[in-house]
Amino acid sequence: MANLTIRGARKAYGATVALSRGDFDLKEGEVHVLIGSNGSGKSTLCKIVSGSVRPDAGEVLIDGKPVSIDGPRAARALGIATFYQELSLAAHRTVAENIGLPELPGKGGIFVDRARLNAIAERHISRFADVAGEGFSADTRVEHLREDQRQLVEIMKALATEAPILIFDEPTSSLDRAQVERFFEILRELKAEGRAIVFISHRMDEIFSVGDRVTVIRDGETVGTSQISETNPANIIRQMVGETELAVTEGAPPATVEAKAEAVLSVAGLSGKGFAGVSFEVRRGEILGFGGLHGQGQSAVLRSIFGVSPAAAGSIRINREERAIRSPREAIRCGLAYVSGDRGRDGVVHGRPILENVTPIHFLRNRLSLVRPGSLRERAAKPLSALKTRFAGYEQPVNALSGGNQQKIVIARWLIDRPDVLLLDDPTKGIDLQAKADLFALIRSLAAEGMGIVLYSSEDAELLANADRILVFNSGSVSRELTGADRTRYNLYHAAYEAA
Ligand SMILES: Nc1ncnc2c1ncn2[C@@H]1O[C@H](COP(=O)(O)OP(=O)(O)OP(=O)(O)O)[C@@H](O)[C@H]1O
Ligand SMILES: [Mg+2]
Secondary structure, eight states: OOOOOEEEEEEEEEEEEEEEEEEHHHHOOEEEEEOTTTTSSSSHHHHHHTSOOOSSSSEOOOOEEEOOOOOHHHHHHHEEEEEEETOOTTTTTHHHHHHHHGGGGSSSSSSSOOOHHHHHHHHHHHHHHSOTTHHHHTTTTTSSSOOOHHHHHHHHHHHHHOOEEEEEEEEEOOOOOHHHHHHHHHHHHHHTTTTEEEOOOOOOHHHHHHOOOEEEEEEEEEEEOOOGGOOHHHHHHHHHTTTOOOOOOSSSSOOOOOTOOOOEEEEEEEEEEEEEEEEEEETOOEEEEEEEEETTSHHHHHHHTTTOOSSEEEEETTEHHHHHHHHHHHHHTTTTTEEEEEEEHHHHOOSSSSSHHHSSSHHHHOOOSOOHHHHHHHHHHHHHHTTTOOSSSTBBBGSSOOOOOOOOHHHHTTTSSSEEEEEESTTTTTTHHHHHHHHHHHHHHHHTTOOOEEEEEEEHHHHHHSSEEEEETTTEEEEEEEEGGGGOOOHHHHHHHHHH
């Protein structure tokens, strides 16, 4: 019972047509990749199958028989389990409870069979034990976990259902390489057992590593399906964007930053939780990259400079002036900006309108309490359109946007007032290829106007293509600096794995 067919699925939200003609067919024993730009309708298609969205038209068949999926319960009864892009975890519950509770009868009443719950959870936790990282255990409450660890829990929760049909909507966007590899090993096993798997990702390398077939969706319509072995990235991108060519710049030469350009940010001997003795300078016009394996201190350094968790030792100078930054509010007033790819923790305010989500920094920086909304709209329009953000109006609640478009809101809010230094903490998670290219073109032009930029990226290709200089992090310290012609994939890998 694992062949799923969707025909002519359609879903509109008011005037927004999220899906106009969704066709998809999933077979036993395959990993079927679904790919398309931000807002093209992937999550909507998944939600129709998982019962959390009712389609306006179309049909779903399992093993050739039409079925009615009128809610998540119905989907589960039909053998369909889903990893949700925006996650579906209970923050105040433990890892084990999130994984095991849905599988127990009675679901969280007083008479929970703890032994059984733990047995179910442990089976899945143990598979990821060596890649889950510090602070991860069966009894940790989900609210205390990092974004990658939450994604692992959402994966385990889906796996614990033992469902024959599994849908994974961007399960790897926050995972590091080792975590992704482990997940893929498990997917391959599930495939061998005859399960049917839908996999969504914006990362081309992942798609070719684990996929059997790929279906491309564009503007709410299925464009076509191919065997992975018979297609290539260029073909897929062409299908995703239609006739127009994708303007992805690869291996951009380092900008000719004037050696004499002044340092806009200087950090010396910075130490704190997860990093020690970090020193570097960023000059105006420069994009400084942070590389290395995930979780080697890159984010911790950025968050500490931004005053989220101030460093225990070291000094920070902005425009040559020494600053003691004890909170993000102070950081913003010193001319710093921080963009995180972690939407859950640092991102959007759910349920609030888009305008409110783009403008808080403007208020903070200018110490404003009253501004005409009209002028705010004008200011917000520029960065939003530079990033080609798809939205219907400023009053729309931000969660009505697709995941990638929400991330563009998070980025745009920092660009209404130009900061001196832009700290980018893995900013492109969940952003499609075209939007990434747009984002980096924008970053490049901001640098050219004199901003200093620090870019941490978990994607090596992104760093190599955009950073003028790369500091490789290892166990909380900078282990190597790559400049000029040394900025190669080989050197980056080598430096990252050297001491690890
Ligand atoms: N609840 C909602 N209300 C209004 N519009 C919505 C809602 N959910 C989705 N949309 C819109 O439907 C379109 C498709 O969204 P969907 O989430 O399916 O995209 P996606 O392909 O998953 O994108 P991403 O790669 O960014 O996750 C988008 O334009 C989005 O703004
Ligand atoms: Mg989505």
